[in-house]
Amino acid sequence: MMTTKTAGFAHRWMEGENGHTLLLLHGTGGDEHDLPGLGPALDPQANLLSPRGKTLENGMPRFFRRLAEGVFDLKDLEFRTQELAEWIAAALEEYEVDPARLTAIGYSNGANIAASLLVSGKAAFSRAILMRAMVPFEPPALPDLRDKRILMLSGTRDPIIEPANSQRLADLLQQAGAQITLRWSETGHGLEQREISGARDWLASGSK
Ligand code: MLT
Numbered sequence: 133m134m135t136t137k138t139a140g141f142a143h144r145w146m147e148g149e150n151g152h153t154l155l156l157l158h159g160t161g162g163d164e165h166d167l168p169g170l171g172p173a174l175d176p177q178a179n180l181l182s183p184r185g186k187t188l189e190n191g192m193p194r195f196f197r198r199l200a201e202g203v204f205d206l207k208d209l210e211f212r213t214q215e216l217a218e219w220i221a222a223a224l225e226e227y228e229v230d231p232a233r234l235t236a237i238g239y240s241n242g243a244n245i246a247a248s249l250l251v252s253g254k255a256a257f258s259r260a261i262l263m264r265a266m267v268p269f270e271p272p273a274l275p276d277l278r279d280k281r282i283l284m285l286s287g288t289r290d291p292i293i294e295p296a297n298s299q300r301l302a303d304l305l306q307q308a309g310a311q312i313t314l315r316w317s318e319t320g321h322g323l324e325q326r327e328i329s330g331a332r333d334w335l336a337s338g339s340k
Contacts, residue, residue, distance in 0.1 A: 140219045141183035144168060145227055150177035153229045155220065155257060157242025158185065159264075161192035167237065174237065174261070174332050181223060185241065187212065195245035202292060206269055209248055213268075216245060217254040224256060235259040235335065240292075240321065244268050247301055250277060251308070259283075259338065261331050264290060264321055266297045267304065278309035283334045285327050287319045 144164045152175055156167035164182040171180040185195035187208065196212040197205040224231060234257040238246035243265035249255040251268060253275030263285045282305055286298040295316075302314040313334065317327055 140215070140222070141186060143181065143183040143223070145182075145223075146171070146180040148175075148177050148179040150175070151230065152178040152233045152235070153227075154178045154180050155234060155236045156180060156182040157195065157236060157238035157246055158182075158193070159240030159242055160189065160194050162239075162242070163193050167239065167242075170237065170328065173328050174335055175235075178235075179227070179229065181227065181229070183216070183219065183223075185245075186215070194241050196241075196248075202266065204244075204268065209245075209268060210252075213245065213248045213252055213254060217249060217256070220249075220256050231256045232258050235261065237261045237263075238265065239263045239323070240265075247305075250280065250282070250310070251275065251304060253277075255280065259335070261285070261335070262301075263323055263327070263331075264293060265301055266293045267301045271304070274304065274308040276309055277305060280305075280310040281338055282310050282312045283331060284312065284314045285323070285331065286314065286316055287321060288316050289318065289320045292321050 154171050158166040164184040168180050185193045187194045187197050197208040236246040236257040243262040247265045248268035251271045259281045261283045305312045
């Protein structure tokens with residue numbers, strides 16, 4: 133369903149039953165239909181809010197432009213981060229979502245825009261699961277993230293992200309005060325089922 137306030141991004145909203153909301157941010161080439169299948173595996177009762185990234189790379193939706201794999205267009209990243217932050221604020225109002233019970237779930241490019249929202253101090257969500265994330269940009273100053281709880285799922289053999297880069301993101305988030313858990317799997321860019329099960333338990337253990 134589209135409405136005027138939230139019309140800025142094509143998206144899906146699926147009503148749940150427990151007052152929790154998962155903000156689903158897809159990877160390159162995904163769309164708003166990509167991650168809702170993951171929602172029930174993480175929290176079967178939650179509302180799902182799933183926007184589609186607005187930039188296109190050879191026809192593939194993304195949340196911001198890149199110049200090459202892992203090399204971001206920083207001007208576009210800044211603009212898109214602000215644009216998404218404004219849309220999320222409007223969507224929270226429209227769908228009456230409690231930010232204290234909002235968790236961002238991002239995969240790859242979606243995890244990177246979620247990380248950008250966090251390090252720029254524009255994240256309305258209180259928890260995040262960042263799957264295959266890297267440092268979106270080096271912030272000139274760190275925001276106060278003491279109210280954020282974050283799980284990072286990274287692969288030791290990820291061909292797109294150097295382990296040191298994921299570690300650097302975890303360090304930045306920790307320095308900003310976030311409660312951060314970084315879990316490594318001996319795998320590549322794709323997710324493994326047991327990482328999803330682990331993420332479900334992590335989410336349930338901190339739910340109010
Ligand atoms: C990105 O561009 O955000 C990362 O390279 C991950 C990807 O989407 O392939």
